[in-house]
Amino acid sequence: MDDIPLIFDPVTGNYHRITRASEVVLTYLDGTRTRDDLVEFFSRADPTRTDALSRQLDTFLSALEKSGLLEGSDLTDKARNGGRVRTSMLMPRIILTRSLPHLLEPVANVLRSVPASLLVLLASLGSVTGYAFGFHVFFTAMPPLQVLSGPAFLLATCVMLLFVLAHESAHALVAQILKAPVRGLGVALLFYFMPVAYVDRTDAYRVRGRGGRVVLAMAGILSDGWYCGLTGLVALNSDGLLQHTAAFLLGMQLFMLVINLNPLMPSDGYTALEAATGVTNGRGRAFALLRHTVRHQQLPAHLANLSARARRGYMTYGVFSMVYVCFLAFAMFHALPTTVDLALSVVGR
Known part of the structure; x- marks a missing residue:
């Protein structure tokens, strides 16, 4: 991982990050030396x-x-649980299929023949164009949320599940x-109830x-941009139930983009940022640095030795991240009355 050594455990499939010194020690753990032999x-x-x-x-x-x-x-309990159901903090996971590599290999084999830079350029341009067009339609050409029908919301939710599947497939x-x-x-199941x-x-x-x-990391977000543009086209060239469904879809796609760029969760945007900078656990380090600075506490060794540029x-x-959270809280508070009206319309009240 960016030339940081990792141990791969073929029994559990887990990776373990180690230091360079640990990598040297591992070469001597061959079963012929005791602990005291190694110290000597x-x-x-x-x-x-x-x-x-x-x-x-x-x-x-x-x-x-x-x-x-x-x-x-x-083996630890976490490592021993290698079946289809796994549980991590606040997020139990259920594996539905392991067949994707076999299904996608024919398509991947064709795409490997295309220059990678060209693929990324086309995907990025199409995604940005799609987001711009879709959200322009959403904010300028769609009827007010209050007049949209409840059944359209249910239909949009079903279609959105397909878009999420396409996002992950990307x-x-x-x-x-x-x-x-x-x-x-x-x-x-995020927080044990929200399916993701x-x-x-x-x-x-x-x-x-x-x-x-x-x-x-960004593949899902890039594919979502194309779907957003497609939804915008449908919304702009339809009326009635179909237009209402497309309008809800655009709103859900906007919400999905906000979630995927969330800097406080292991989102696609956060993963891409870590990959681009080569930083591991940047979120934890950032908040530890903020916390110790605000409280005027002595910094731990791994933060005290940071360069001025890294600290900034x-x-x-x-x-x-804090500004982002405040923005989300403000937006959710102002959207609460409309959300309640929408929920009542779905149940026919």
Whole structure:
């Protein structure tokens, strides 16, 4: 991952980030040396560091054992759960199919013959044009939300589910083109009740080069732009129930874009930002830096040693995230009365 060494566990399929020093130590974990042999071996050049090396090695071996990476160590509950249903913090996930690589390979094989820069350029231009046209139609040519019919909302919701599936399939197609096939297509329940489609693209770590990982992260957003433009065309050239359905779809697509650019969640935009900058856990570092700065607390070592440029970057990101949250809260508060009216119209009241 950007030349940061990773351990790949073929039993669980998980990746574990390690340091360069840990990578060297791993080459000596071949089953022929005891822990004491390793301490003696690494302290030969500087016997005065035996105690320090002993503590560091114990910490490293303990971390490996907790992750189930040492032969004979028990797998954690998280690692042991390798079936179709997995649970992470506030988001249980259910894998629906693992067949996407087989379905997408014929298309991916054709697209690999086209220059990658040309594919990205065409996808980006079409997406930006689609978003611009679709949202222009939504804000200038659609009837007021209050007069839209309830059945149109239900129809738009069903169509939107298909668009979400297409969004995730776009990620899977780019991964297939890059020869890092997705592991599965599934549904996650955000906060245990909100269904969210996803593709497991864990093996994107294997993609060499930031450009490929950025495109992989942005593939869904780029495809959504094309669908937004198509929806705008339908809305502009129809009336009645079809136009109302398209109007709701445009609103949902705008909402989806806002969600996908959310800097506070592992969204497509956030993933693309991490891939482009080569930063891992930038969100956590930004808020830790903000928190310690506001409270006038001593910074931890990994933040205290940041360059002035990196610190400004993290602070800017943290402030932008806070402004983004305030904007969303303001928009949701003002949309609440209309949302209530819409919900009542759907149930016929």
